[in-house]
Amino acid sequence: MNRTPLQGTPTLELEHVTKVYKGGTRAVDAVSLRLGAGLLGLLGPNGAGKSSLMRIAATVTRPTSGKILFNGTDVVSRPNALREVLGYLPQDFGVYPHLSAREFLSYLAAVKGLSARSARRRIEELLELVNLTEAGRRPLGKYSGGMLRRVGIAQALLADPKVLIVDEPTAGLDPEERVRFRTMLSDLAEDRVVLLSTHIVSDIESVASDIAIVARGRLLRRGAPEELLREVDGQVWETVAGPAEVAALRERYVISRTVRTADGVRLRLLSATPPGGGAVRVTPDLEDVYLAVVNGSAGQSLRQAGAGAGR
Numbered sequence: 460m461n462r463t464p465l466q467g468t469p470t471l472e473l474e475h476v477t478k479v480y481k482g483g484t485r486a487v488d489a490v491s492l493r494l495g496a497g498l499l500g501l502l503g504p505n506g507a508g509k510s511s512l513m514r515i516a517a518t519v520t521r522p523t524s525g526k527i528l529f530n531g532t533d534v535v536s537r538p539n540a541l542r543e544v545l546g547y548l549p550q551d552f553g554v555y556p557h558l559s560a561r562e563f564l565s566y567l568a569a570v571k572g573l574s575a576r577s578a579r580r581r582i583e584e585l586l587e588l589v590n591l592t593e594a595g596r597r598p599l600g601k602y603s604g605g606m607l608r609r610v611g612i613a614q615a616l617l618a619d620p621k622v623l624i625v626d627e628p629t630a631g632l633d634p635e636e637r638v639r640f641r642t643m644l645s646d647l648a649e650d651r652v653v654l655l656s657t658h659i660v661s662d663i664e665s666v667a668s669d670i671a672i673v674a675r676g677r678l679l680r681r682g683a684p685e686e687l688l689r690e691v692d693g694q695v696w697e698t699v700a701g702p703a704e705v706a707a708l709r710e711r712y713v714i715s716r717t718v719r720t721a722d723g724v725r726l727r728l729l730s731a732t733p734p735g736g737g738a739v740r741v742t743p744d745l746e747d748v749y750l751a752v753v754n755g756s757a758g759q760s761l762r763q764a765g766a767g768a769g770r
């Protein structure tokens with residue numbers, strides 16, 4: 460493996476990273492990932508180990524075993540090599556409720572060692588970017604969940620990071636904010652490593668050209684959306700069923716969507732062979748792949764192996 464990246468192109472490598480918590484939960488199980496400039500969407504159901512993996516990648520938690528290298532430097536033993544260029548938005552981001560967004564960001568900028576002058580300029584840029592210029596003087600205690608999330612995003616970008624790690628960043632954002640945020644992240648990913656975790660497929664399908672699917676601590680797939688989609692090519696079907704048949708279909712197949720219509724329930728299901736009942740083959744989307752992979756059934760019978768993971 461080439462350990463000498465080109466000047467200016469950051470690389471973050473996770474090698475066989477494992478995290479076993481006290482009590483024995485194996486939250487991350489031998490995950491290896493190599494990230495260069497660009498956005499990697501880490502997709503997995505609740506409890507898959509995404510936050511644990513992100514905390515480890517952000518040097519907040521030490522792995523039980525495995526290595527993390529930033530531009531070739533081992534950051535488990537030398538975390539500052541990454542921390543100096545890292546922006547991190549944890550899932551449980553907390554603020555001081557009596558401070559305004561400007562005061563809070565100024566405080567963090569001082570902690571990060573930014574000069575007062577460049578901090579002021581940067582904070583105004585960021586407040587504008589996350590659409591909080593007007594609200595920037597109000598105490599954070601009066602902010603909505605979505606506004607606080609945007610403050611979290613601004614703090615992660617304070618020091619113009621080379622590596623940006625954002626854990627479920629769109630939680631609490633309204634649809635318009637989600638779109639704005641996704642666009643912002645894909646712009647940032649042009650020359651930075653951006654790692655974004657989510658359990659919502661639509662959060663990443665329009666921005667991530669690179670997707671990793673995790674479940675039960677393990678990395679199950681990694682690839683471009685087109686590659687992942689090929690896995691369920693020809694195996695996604697739509698059918699309309701009466702209310703009585705729906706339960707039986709749920710037993711037999713991984714169901715990726717249901718919509719009630721005037722004629723009954725329109726189901727989208729995964730099956731390697733024609734499921735019968737007039738089902739029509741349809742073009743797969745990422746939600747289908749995600750469910751197939753997480754249910755451990757891609758390429759096999761596509762029968763439901765577990766309860767609707769990730770929904």
Ligand SMILES: Nc1ncnc2c1ncn2[C@@H]1O[C@H](COP(=O)(O)OP(=O)(O)OP(=O)(O)O)[C@@H](O)[C@H]1O
Binds near residue numbers: 480481
């Ligand atoms: N500090 C901890 N101590 C013990 N177990 C933990 C700890 N943090 C996480 N876990 C466990 O590790 C597993 C993975 O949790 P983690 O939060 O990393 O998953 P996740 O994919 O981020 O899920 P969510 O989106 O629900 O947070 C879960 O079983 C969780 O209960």
